[in-house]
Structure formats: structure tokens, C-alpha cells
Amino acid sequence: MDAHAWDERYAGREPVWSVEPNQFVARECTDLASEPRRAVDLAAGEGRNAIWLARQGWEVTAVDFSRTGLEKGRQLAGDARVEWVHADATTWRGTGYGLAVVCYLQLPAAERAAAVRNAFDALVPGGTFLLVAHDSSNLLDGTGGPQDPAVLMSAEDVLADLVGKDFDVVRAGRVERLVAVPDEHGGASERTAYDCLVRLTRR
Structure with a gap:
């Protein structure tokens, strides 16, 4: 999906995603002692994680290739201080971040x-x-998410992306996330989605 397609997706008045931070971002970053207190949220979309981090005291740069998503993020941010940067995650460059x-x-x-x-x-x-x-295992074992295996990944894939880099692994593996799925009776049931989570410390 290209930037234009994401602009169209973000064009509605309501947020496409929850305004709350991702549960794993909140879990891993609460009380994080990384210094400096500068964070970059790469491919930030509407900025839910960037806004949350700013409210935890981080100086945040939110990067995304969708101008519409970034503009919606500005509106959602209120008084949260976030720098909104229009750039592609595959070509953006930055330095000096603690997260x-x-x-x-x-x-x-x-x-x-x-x-x-x-x-x-x-x-x-x-x-x-x-x-x-x-x-990657979510395609067969879980629920929701992309159905194209080419854009799914495992923690091992992400670690392989960083071959030659110097880091310590804090956590790398599959995690479970409960999602509400509508049922045939007009209600909802909870099912399990599987995500990969990789947390590293740069040496």
C-alpha cells in the first residue's frame, strides 16, 4: 500500500486505529530509563504511540509517509509536543535518539x-x-492482520535484518494479543492474534 492509499484510508474523521498506545509499546516503554529522552516513532501513522510517549515526557519525532495521517496526528495530539515529519521509513535518517x-x-x-x-x-x-x-504465524494460528505472508515477519527475521550491528537482546519472540471479533449474534468474542516483539539495546 503506497502513501496515496494510506492518505485515503486516513481521510475519514474518525481515527483508523485506537487513540490508545499499542499495549506492547506501553508495557515496554513505561519507566524506560533510556537516555537521552528523545524518541522516534517510525511509520507513526496517526501518532497514537508518539502522542503517548510525548505525554510520558519524551521528546518525540513521528515519521510517516502519509501527510494525512500526520495531520490527523497533529489534531489528536492536543498539547502533547511531537515533531511531525513527512518521510518514508525506508529512506529516513536520524541520529541521537534514546528510543x-x-x-x-x-x-x-x-x-x-x-x-x-x-x-x-x-x-x-x-x-x-x-x-x-x-x-508470520498469525496467518494460520491467529486472527486478523495482513493475509499476505510476504509482509509478515518473525522475531528471527528482524534480528537477521540487523546482522552486523552491535546490540543486546532484551526480548525477541512471539507474543499474544486478544482481539474482539464480531460473532453471528451481533456480539463479540475474543480471539488471539500473534505478534512478534523485538526489544534490543544498542551497544
């Missing part, structure tokens, strides 16, 4: 690797890299 977040950026392998390396390279030594994405 880099990549959340549900589902791309084919070569493009994913470029974005993953850009996020990691933006970190200072001691900085935290955090990626959350739809796991």
Missing part, C-alpha cells in the same frame, strides 16, 4: 530491513530499539 519504535510496519523483506536498520542506526549507544509487528 526507536517501529509498530506494525508490514513491508516485504528488503524494505522492512531498510526501515529496521534506519531505526536502529538512529539510536545512541545504550538506546532502545522496539519493534512490534504481525507475526
Whole structure:
């Protein structure tokens, strides 16, 4: 899906995603002691994670290739201080960050690797890299998410993207996420979706 398609998707008045941060971003970043307190949210979309991080005291850069998504993020941010940057995650470059977040950026392998390396390279030594994405196993074992295996990934794939980089693995594996799925009676039931989560510390 290209930037124009995402602009169209974000064009509605209501947020496409929840205004709350991703549960794993909130879990992993609450009380995170990374310094400096500068964070980049790469492929930020409407900025839900960037806005949350700003409200936790981070100086945040939100990067996305959809101008419409970024504009909606500005509107949702209120008084949260976020720098909104129009750029593609696969070509953006930055430095001096204590935290880099990549959340549900589902791309084919070569493009994913470029974005993953850009996020990691933006970190200072001691900085935290955090990626959350739809796991490859979700296609058969879970629910929802992209149905194209080419844009799904495992934690092992992400670690392979960073071969040659120097880091310590804090956490890398598959995590479960409960989602509400409508049923035939007009209600909803909970089903399990599977994500990959990779948290690293740059040496």
C-alpha cells in the first residue's frame, strides 16, 4: 500500500486505529530509563504511540509517509509536543535518539530491513530499539492482520535484518494479543492474534 492509499484510508474523521498506545509499546516503554529522552516513532501513522510517549515526557519525532495521517496526528495530539515529519521509513535518517519504535510496519523483506536498520542506526549507544509487528504465524494460528505472508515477519527475521550491528537482546519472540471479533449474534468474542516483539539495546 503506497502513501496515496494510506492518505485515503486516513481521510475519514474518525481515527483508523485506537487513540490508545499499542499495549506492547506501553508495557515496554513505561519507566524506560533510556537516555537521552528523545524518541522516534517510525511509520507513526496517526501518532497514537508518539502522542503517548510525548505525554510520558519524551521528546518525540513521528515519521510517516502519509501527510494525512500526520495531520490527523497533529489534531489528536492536543498539547502533547511531537515533531511531525513527512518521510518514508525506508529512506529516513536520524541520529541521537534514546528510543526507536517501529509498530506494525508490514513491508516485504528488503524494505522492512531498510526501515529496521534506519531505526536502529538512529539510536545512541545504550538506546532502545522496539519493534512490534504481525507475526508470520498469525496467518494460520491467529486472527486478523495482513493475509499476505510476504509482509509478515518473525522475531528471527528482524534480528537477521540487523546482522552486523552491535546490540543486546532484551526480548525477541512471539507474543499474544486478544482481539474482539464480531460473532453471528451481533456480539463479540475474543480471539488471539500473534505478534512478534523485538526489544534490543544498542551497544
